[in-house]
Amino acid sequence: MDVKAVRDAFPILHQEVNGHPLVYLDSSATSQKPASVIDKISEYYRGYNSNVHRGVHTLGTIATDEYEGAREKVRKFINAHSTQQVIFTRGTTTSINTVAASYGRANLQEGDEIVITPMEHHSNIIPWQQIAKETGASLKYIPLRPDGTISLEDAETTITEKTKIVAIMHVSNVLGTINPVKELAAIAHKNDAVMLVDGAQGAPHMKIDVQDLDCDFYAFSGHKMCGPTGIGVLYGKKELLKEMEPVEFGGEMIDFVNLYDSTWKELPWKFEGGTPIIAGAVGLGAAIDFLNEIGLDEIEEHEHKLVQYAQKQMSTIEGLTIYGPEQRAGLVTFNISDVHPHDLATVLDAEGIAVRAGHHCAQPLMRWLDVTATARASFYLYNTEEDVDRLVQGLQTTKEYFGDVF
Amino acid sequence: MSFNNLDTLYRQVIMDHYKNPRNRGAVEGDHLTVDMNNPTCGDRIQLQLQVEDGIVEDAKFDGEGCSISMSSASMMTQAIKGKSVDDALKMSHVFSEMMLGNDVENDNLDLGDIEALQGVAKFPARIKCATLAWKAMEKGVDEEEA
Numbered sequence: 352m353d354v355k356a357v358r359d360a361f362p363i364l365h366q367e368v369n370g371h372p373l374v375y376l377d378s379s380a381t382s383q384k385p386a387s388v389i390d391k392i393s394e395y396y397r398g399y400n401s402n403v404h405r406g407v408h409t410l411g412t413i414a415t416d417e418y419e420g421a422r423e424k425v426r427k428f429i430n431a432h433s434t435q436q437v438i439f440t441r442g443t444t445t446s447i448n449t450v451a452a453s454y455g456r457a458n459l460q461e462g463d464e465i466v467i468t469p470m471e472h473h474s475n476i477i478p479w480q481q482i483a484k485e486t487g488a489s490l491k492y493i494p495l496r497p498d499g500t501i502s503l504e505d506a507e508t509t510i511t512e513k514t515k516i517v518a519i520m521h522v523s524n525v526l527g528t529i530n531p532v533k534e535l536a537a538i539a540h541k542n543d544a545v546m547l548v549d550g551a552q553g554a555p556h557m558k559i560d561v562q563d564l565d566c567d568f569y570a571f572s573g574h575k576m577c578g579p580t581g582i583g584v585l586y587g588k589k590e591l592l593k594e595m596e597p598v599e600f601g602g603e604m605i606d607f608v609n610l611y612d613s614t615w616k617e618l619p620w621k622f623e624g625g626t627p628i629i630a631g632a633v634g635l636g637a638a639i640d641f642l643n644e645i646g647l648d649e650i651e652e653h654e655h656k657l658v659q660y661a662q663k664q665m666s667t668i669e670g671l672t673i674y675g676p677e678q679r680a681g682l683v684t685f686n687i688s689d690v691h692p693h694d695l696a697t698v699l700d701a702e703g704i705a706v707r708a709g710h711h712c713a714q715p716l717m718r719w720l721d722v723t724a725t726a727r728a729s730f731y732l733y734n735t736e737e738d739v740d741r742l743v744q745g746l747q748t749t750k751e752y753f754g755d756v757f
Numbered sequence: 758m759s760f761n762n763l764d765t766l767y768r769q770v771i772m773d774h775y776k777n778p779r780n781r782g783a784v785e786g787d788h789l790t791v792d793m794n795n796p797t798c799g800d801r802i803q804l805q806l807q808v809e810d811g812i813v814e815d816a817k818f819d820g821e822g823c824s825i826s827m828s829s830a831s832m833m834t835q836a837i838k839g840k841s842v843d844d845a846l847k848m849s850h851v852f853s854e855m856m857l858g859n860d861v862e863n864d865n866l867d868l869g870d871i872e873a874l875q876g877v878a879k880f881p882a883r884i885k886c887a888t889l890a891w892k893a894m895e896k897g898v899d900e901e902e903a
Binding site: 697 | 763766767798800880886
């Protein structure tokens with residue numbers, strides 16, 4: 352992979368921040384966008400902006416073709432069997448909430464159990480808390496092992512015949528843990544439960560084959576994979592989606608509307624009430640083209656090398672603690688001595704280095720780690736070893752800066 | 758941005774309050790307790806106030822957070838202790854304006870160490886850290902009056 356060529360595709364990276372060349376290490380929060388994605392969105396608004404699936408005019412036809420064309424790109428990207436299984440949503444959060452509100456509400460009752468883990472993002476905890484309260488089902492957690500992973504043995508004992516839904520993240524946005532979702536799906540199925548995978552940190556960074564994973568639902572966001580904000584995907588198995596009720600009602604999703612009753616369009620449109628996120632979907636399609644051109648395997652390998660290099664270089668810094676397992680996805684979450692991550696991130700920012708500081712929408716995990724907050728550097732295809740060197744340098748500077756204080 | 762700029766944020770007096778917080782702990786006797794979080798970053802503060810006849814007799818805090826939020830809490834408790842509730846609220850207003858970078862008439866209220874936080878105004882991402890303790894105080898006073 353030619354990183355220089357990749358970087359050239361991202362206009363935003365070529366700027367100075369606070370007098371230093373930007374080092375962007377916050378792609379787990381949101382990735383940057385290549386010019387091809389920005390241009391595609393602009394092309395849509397300049398060239399053929401129209402509502403989809405209605406009217407007969409030419410622009411509407413182009414917009415519909417582009418929108419549905421993006422759906423086909425997503426289908427191929429995750430190897431879904433049919434585009435009927437690819438629902439466009441606002442993002443991972445909406446995708447998970449849709450499953451909780453639709454499948455959860457219809458299939459859960461008192462005595463049933465939903466199984467998640469303590470490493471989940473808030474968006475894969477709270478929808479289940481809420482639906483559990485509403486239906487009388489209870490929420491159970493597969494415990495974490497000391498290194499921040501989950502074991503299949505623990506999964507086997509936590510997931511029982513009472514379990515109806517298992518919802519687990521593919522990759523931890525804090526620990527970098529890559530969860531064995533395929534094996535977990537098999538355990539769920541053995542107990543007649545369905546398996547939802549929160550793929551927000553998975554789909555952008557590795558090849559996803561939903562048929563191979565055999566998960567029942569896979570949720571992810573466009574903006575973390577070079578696409579625009581406000582677009583995401585819910586993949587689901589057809590027999591499940593078919594039975595599920597929509598959660599949003601209105602235009603676009605209807606078949607026939609009577610005065611007192613209505614029927615729904617077929618899949619996937621029955622879940623896409625209202626004018627859909629057309630520009631977002633078209634932009635996501637361009638992002639998928641961009642990622643495919645480079646190759647997901649190449650991207651994964653690049654990130655793997657980079658994170659190994661980062662771990663090695665960062666471990667030379669005295670007082671630095673890295674959280675999570677040795678084998679990790681492309682991010683490093685850490686703390687330095689007694690420097691609060693906000694203070695650390697402010698000093699790094701003064702050096703032009705963007706990292707995340709805080710609880711990363713994972714408060715239960717922060718409590719498990721026994722910290723209130725952490726700093727996180729996350730990598731993507733446009734990051735380089737030089738970025739890591741700048742980070743390490745910045746961390747040394749931070750230590751010096753606060754040295755006489757702590 | 759140079760370190761000179763950082764130095765306007767991390768003034769020595771701030772780091773001193775962070776390292777040696779004043780009024781950290783619990784108020785003895787009658788008091789009201791306010792818990793406040795900054796949900797975007799995880800900072801949290803518990804503020805205990807003893808208010809008698811419109812005067813803040815005692816103020817103590819506990820919590821977790823960055824140097825700015827914790828030093829601000831330390832300075833705030835120091836500043837409002839012994840003051841009337843009205844003056845405490847006025848100070849809070851002056852402080853908010855200071856965070857917005859505005860000059861404001863302060864009615865000769867003695868802000869003391871608090872002025873050291875002036876530099877935070879140049880770091881928009883950190884303003885919420887500095888105002889957390891003041892917001893907790895306002896909430897407490899509000900509940901006391903209600």
